[in-house]
Amino acid sequence: MGVSPLSEPVLKVENLRKEFGGLVAVKDVSFEVGPGEFIGLIGPNGCGKSTTFNCISGLLDQTAGNIEIFGKDASNMRPDQIQNLGFTRTFQHTRLWRQMTVIENLLVPPRDQFKPNPFASILQLSSSAEEERLARAYDVLEQLEVPHMAHNLASELSGGQSKLVDIGRSMMGDPKLLLLDEPVAGVAGPLAMKIFNNLRKIVDETGISVLIIEHNMDFILRQGVDKIVVMNEGEILMVGTPDEVRSNREVIEAYLGASGDEPGGEEE
Numbered sequence: 334m335g336v337s338p339l340s341e342p343v344l345k346v347e348n349l350r351k352e353f354g355g356l357v358a359v360k361d362v363s364f365e366v367g368p369g370e371f372i373g374l375i376g377p378n379g380c381g382k383s384t385t386f387n388c389i390s391g392l393l394d395q396t397a398g399n400i401e402i403f404g405k406d407a408s409n410m411r412p413d414q415i416q417n418l419g420f421t422r423t424f425q426h427t428r429l430w431r432q433m434t435v436i437e438n439l440l441v442p443p444r445d446q447f448k449p450n451p452f453a454s455i456l457q458l459s460s461s462a463e464e465e466r467l468a469r470a471y472d473v474l475e476q477l478e479v480p481h482m483a484h485n486l487a488s489e490l491s492g493g494q495s496k497l498v499d500i501g502r503s504m505m506g507d508p509k510l511l512l513l514d515e516p517v518a519g520v521a522g523p524l525a526m527k528i529f530n531n532l533r534k535i536v537d538e539t540g541i542s543v544l545i546i547e548h549n550m551d552f553i554l555r556q557g558v559d560k561i562v563v564m565n566e567g568e569i570l571m572v573g574t575p576d577e578v579r580s581n582r583e584v585i586e587a588y589l590g591a592s593g594d595e596p597g598g599e600e601e
């Protein structure tokens with residue numbers, strides 16, 4: 334599990350700051366993700382997790398600080414340029430094409446990410462490229478252990494299954510770095526565990542790096558991530574292994590009064 338600290342980070346965030354008018358959503362955030370690392374990003378509601386993701390993926394310009402992806406300065410890159418480096422993300426609120434099947438959803442690049450017309454890229458595919466993409470889509474469903482869902486309409490899926498398809502969609506381009514924003518929020522406990530187990534397996538088998546936002550501390554501590562980055566009020570409280578996080582007094586205090594619900598308690 335994990336990698337040697339000598340490996341070049343695939344993502345390096347240094348002194349990131351993001352202000353919205355007078356509101357400082359992210360004050361000073363620095364952390365790294367190494368190759369093949371599976372990392373949790375956790376913190377109370379409103380502490381700046383999604384804003385951090387939005388700055389990394391180029392959807393927001395940061396107020397200050399630096400972001401390097403695969404050793405390249407991504408601070409001023411557009412979202413599509415960042416994506417071309419081998420980076421993909423999901424959004425906190427999953428939006429599938431409801432009247433399409435699961436496999437069709439995998440074939441269409443996700444909305445907001447980052448092409449003006451998602452259908453244009455499909456129309457341009459040659460038939461062999463189309464076949465390759467279809468084979469890839471079935472492989473992804475196999476990896477996520479849901480090949481039987483291929484021909485279900487997205488509108489028929491539960492919230493948890495939709496999240497799973499959204500993860501599948503993010504894996505279609507074979508990213509080297511994947512950022513997932515609360516992929517199991519609202520997902521029933523057993524499926525949430527299965528999703529994490531699958532992600533762990535995919536990280537170990539493919540060497541991809543995954544950074545995953547999860548709001549539930551108790552849950553993430555049990556998921557076999559390599560490291561946890563704990564944020565609070567726009568700052569990093571600590572970075573450590575699950576064991577180190579579990580025994581950190583400051584973390585425990587930041588979470589006193591915070592939700593300790595199992596995933597599955599809420600539905601989008």
Ligand SMILES: Nc1ncnc2c1ncn2[C@@H]1O[C@H](COP(=O)(O)OP(=O)(O)OP(=O)(O)O)[C@@H](O)[C@H]1O
Nearest residue numbers: 353356358376377378379380381382383384385548
């Ligand atoms: N586009 C925006 N304009 C203004 N304020 C914003 C914007 N996006 C986020 N904020 C504010 O920035 C702060 C951090 O929000 P953010 O969504 O990053 O938190 P989060 O840690 O992802 O929270 P949650 O766990 O609820 O998803 C919040 O106070 C939020 O209201």
Ligand SMILES: [Mg+2]
Nearest residue numbers: 382383384425
């Ligand atoms: Mg968020």
